[in-house]
Amino acid sequence: DGGITQSPKYLFRKEGQNVTLSCEQNLNHDAMYWYRQDPGQGLRLIYYSQIVNDFQKGDIAEGYSVSREKKESFPLTVTSAQKNPTAFYLCASTWGATNEKLFFGSGTQLSVL
Amino acid sequence: SQKIEQNSEALNIQEGKTATLTCNYTNYSPAYLQWYRQDPGRGPVFLLLIRENEKEKRKERLKVTFDTTLKQSLFHITASQPADSATYLCALLNTPLVFGKGTRLSVIA
Numbered sequence: 001d002g003g004i005t006q007s008p009k010y011l012f013r014k015e016g017q018n019v020t021l022s023c024e025q026n027l028n029h030d031a032m033y034w035y036r037q038d039p040g041q042g043l044r045l046i047y048y049s050q051i052v053n054d055f056q057k058g059d060i061a062e063g064y065s066v067s068r069e070k071k072e073s074f075p076l077t078v079t080s081a082q083k084n085p086t087a088f089y090l091c092a093s094t095w096g097a098t099n100e101k102l103f104f105g106s107g108t109q110l111s112v113l
Numbered sequence: 114s115q116k117i118e119q120n121s122e123a124l125n126i127q128e129g130k131t132a133t134l135t136c137n138y139t140n141y142s143p144a145y146l147q148w149y150r151q152d153p154g155r156g157p158v159f160l161l162l163i164r165e166n167e168k169e170k171r172k173e174r175l176k177v178t179f180d181t182t183l184k185q186s187l188f189h190i191t192a193s194q195p196a197d198s199a200t201y202l203c204a205l206l207n208t209p210l211v212f213g214k215g216t217r218l219s220v221i222a
Contacts, residue, residue, distance in 0.1 A: 006156075031209075033209060035212075040122065040214070041214055042202065042212045042213055042214035042215060043157075043202070043212040045209060048209050058209070088154075090156050090157075092156070100145075100147075100162060101147070101159045101162065102147075102149075102157075102159065102204075102210060103159070104156030104157050104158070105156050106155055106156050107154065107155065107156050109154075
């Protein structure tokens with residue numbers, strides 16, 4: 001089955017620790033995105049990539065890093081510089097820059113210990 | 114500044130009635146607007162896309178309108194059911210997509 005897979009579903013971070021959230025898609029999509037969602041809030045864009053080996057910062061990139069070494073994969077690292085990392089993280093993908101019909105993963109809930 | 118706003122955080126309606134959700138935007142000129150459904154703890158799921166040259170689009174019990182003069186989209190669910198209870202997000206093209214905060218719809222049996 002084609003789709004977009006995020007792992008893990010739940011993740012806990014200790015203070016000062018970097019953690020990496022996985023996002024894999026087998027839809028042959030060019031563009032991939034990371035959003036952060038806080039309770040009662042909309043989706044805020046962290047980073048996006050429209051092609052392999054290239055990515056751009058979104059509205060709230062500080063404290064996060066990404067890589068796009070393969071078309072299928074777009075991992076997000078939450079660094080220790082992100083002081084308020086507790087949130088629901090969503091990965092999405094689509095065919096091209098026109099952003100028609102985003103496909104979302106099931107999300108990762110990150111909490112701080 | 115650019116803004117996309119959904120009219121209310123929560124909307125409660127009786128089963129069988131029509132739910133109407135509003136999405137307003139300022140300082141954008143989007144080529145199209147999208148609506149998504151999100152259930153608790155899950156990722157959003159695409160529902161409908163309406164382009165700037167379309168006034169209305171329908172899919173089963175769903176209807177979306179797009180008024181570029183008013184800078185507004187209306188999302189209707191007719192004959193609503195408890196299973197329609199979810200958060201509904203609007204999004205518009207600004208490369209990349211910009212999302213509203215969503216409206217949490219509760220359909221009461």
